[in-house]
Amino acid sequence: MEVCAGAGGQALGLEQAGFVxxxxxxxxxxxxxxxxxNRPAWPVIxxxxxxxxxxxxRGADLFAGGLPCPPFxxxxxxxxxxxxxxxxxxxxxxxxxxxxxxxxxxxxxxxxGPAFHGYxxxxxxxxxxxxxxxxxxxxxxxxxGVPQLRPRVVIVALRRDLAPIYEPPxxxxxxxxxxxxxxxxxxxxxxxxxxxxxxxxxxxxxxxxVGGSHKHGGPDLGPTRAKRAWAQMGVDGHGLAxxxxxxxFEGNPRLTVPMVARLQGFPEDWQIxxxxxxxxxxxxxxxxxxxxxxxxxxxxxxxxxxxxVEQSA
Numbered sequence: 238m239e240v241c242a243g244a245g246g247q248a249l250g251l252e253q254a255g256f257v258x259x260x261x262x263x264x265x266x267x268x269x270x271x272x273x274x275n276r277p278a279w280p281v282i283x284x285x286x287x288x289x290x291x292x293x294x295r296g297a298d299l300f301a302g303g304l305p306c307p308p309f310x311x312x313x314x315x316x317x318x319x320x321x322x323x324x325x326x327x328x329x330x331x332x333x334x335x336x337x338x339x340x341x342x343x344x345x346x347x348x349x350g351p352a353f354h355g356y357x358x359x360x361x362x363x364x365x366x367x368x369x370x371x372x373x374x375x376x377x378x379x380x381x382g383v384p385q386l387r388p389r390v391v392i393v394a395l396r397r398d399l400a401p402i403y404e405p406p407x408x409x410x411x412x413x414x415x416x417x418x419x420x421x422x423x424x425x426x427x428x429x430x431x432x433x434x435x436x437x438x439x440x441x442x443x444x445x446x447v448g449g450s451h452k453h454g455g456p457d458l459g460p461t462r463a464k465r466a467w468a469q470m471g472v473d474g475h476g477l478a479x480x481x482x483x484x485x486f487e488g489n490p491r492l493t494v495p496m497v498a499r500l501q502g503f504p505e506d507w508q509i510x511x512x513x514x515x516x517x518x519x520x521x522x523x524x525x526x527x528x529x530x531x532x533x534x535x536x537x538x539x540x541x542x543x544x545x546v547e548q549s550a
Contacts, residue, residue: 238294238335240286240302240328244271244509244519246501247303247343248279250529255537259297262289267511268519274510286327291334298540299533300337302328303524304344329363332394338543339536340369340394343524348390349375360392370400374532378525380408383502384419385443387525391532395539403539406531415440416470420496429482435490439470443500448521458492477517494520502527 239248242261245268252258262282263269269283282289304324332340348357357373364371371394378387395403417439425432444466447459458467458474467474471489478491492500494509494516502525509516 238291238297238300238331238337240289240300240331241304241324242272242281243268243303244503244523245275245507246503246523246526247301247341247529248272248276249503249507250524250526250531251299251301251341251533253526253530254533256299256533259294262286265519267515270510271508271519274508275506286324286331289331291331294335297335297337299339299341299536300328300332300335301341302343303522304328304342325360329367332367332369338396338399338540340364340392341532341536342392342394343529344390344392346375346388346390349373364394368397369394370397372400372403372405374405376406376528376532378502378528379413379442381406381525381527381531382409382411382413383500383525383527384413384416385446385500385502385525387445389524389528391528393532393536395536399539399543402542404535406535413442416443416472416500419499420492423493423496423499424481424490427481428484429486429490430484431486432482435471439472441470443467443470446497446500446521448518448523477513479513497521501525 238259240262242248242263248258248261258279260280260282261272262284263272264283264285266283269281272279272281328342347353361371371392374391374393376389376391378385378389393403417436420439421432421436424435444459444463447463457476458464458472464474468489473489473491476491478493481493482490494513497517498507498509498520499505501520501523503520503523509519511519
């Protein structure tokens with residue numbers, strides 16, 4: 238059972254890990270359209286999390302969510318629990334109502350900063366009160382095959398009897414593909430003559446893609462430092478293009494929304510609904526599916542191992 242489902246990055250990764258969603262709660266209409274477009278059978282519930290009743294879903298194996306990041310982001314004011322967008326209290330309410338065997342919550346790296354030491358401790362205490370043991374992971378998407386520097390915090394909470402069985406996700410043994418390798422098929426799809434030369438120039442991995450919030454942020458590739466990093470790879474980060482470069486295009490191309498989606502680890506057939514700004518915000522704020530899958534696989538293994546032990550007993 239997932240909340241703040243967004244464009245489906247976490248849900249897709251968990252699906253790949255073997256989980257089946259009982260419900261996906263999301264208030265953004267564009268995100269809901271994306272989820273329904275790609276998975277018509279998924280039970281998408283469009284509405285505010287504060288109004289959602291988790292009791293009908295009691296007994297779900299996993300409660301998951303990518304809770305809003307602005308309260309803890311270093312790009313914001315870091316108001317934490319004082320930020321109106323902080324949904325940890327609602328998540329705990331739903332965990333108490335649903336009583337899952339496992340919890341998986343994703344957020345920004347800023348949550349691990351010194352400013353939130355006390356708040357992290359309070360989260361651990363609340364999970365403990367509900368009967369869970371917590372595991373804090375700082376995972377970088379590039380360690381799981383995603384061509385992007387994207388550190389994210391993942392909180393895994395397991396029922397106390399399950400916690401000894403859990404093993405953290407292991408990074409991939411292989412380096413991720415470069416931006417050029419990942420995007421060359423799309424960059425060359427309209428016949429751009431310089432696509433092969435561009436692929437060689439874009440030999441690194443992408444900086445963190447920033448989708449912005451509903452209050453701030455538009456369709457560009459982030460702050461000045463990120464734009465400089467993009468420029469070194471031959472990408473104009475000051476906006477997005479509607480289409481790939483034309484055959485005679487000269488200069489640094491801009492990325493399209495499908496290109497950004499590939500850099501987030503979405504598969505080729507995953508479509509993003511909505512106009513360019515709304516679509517880019519969905520992709521930029523997504524949890525890369527390969528990272529969600531890696532964590533989900535470890536949780537699934539833990540739950541399966543526990544089930545075998547229970548059956549043998």
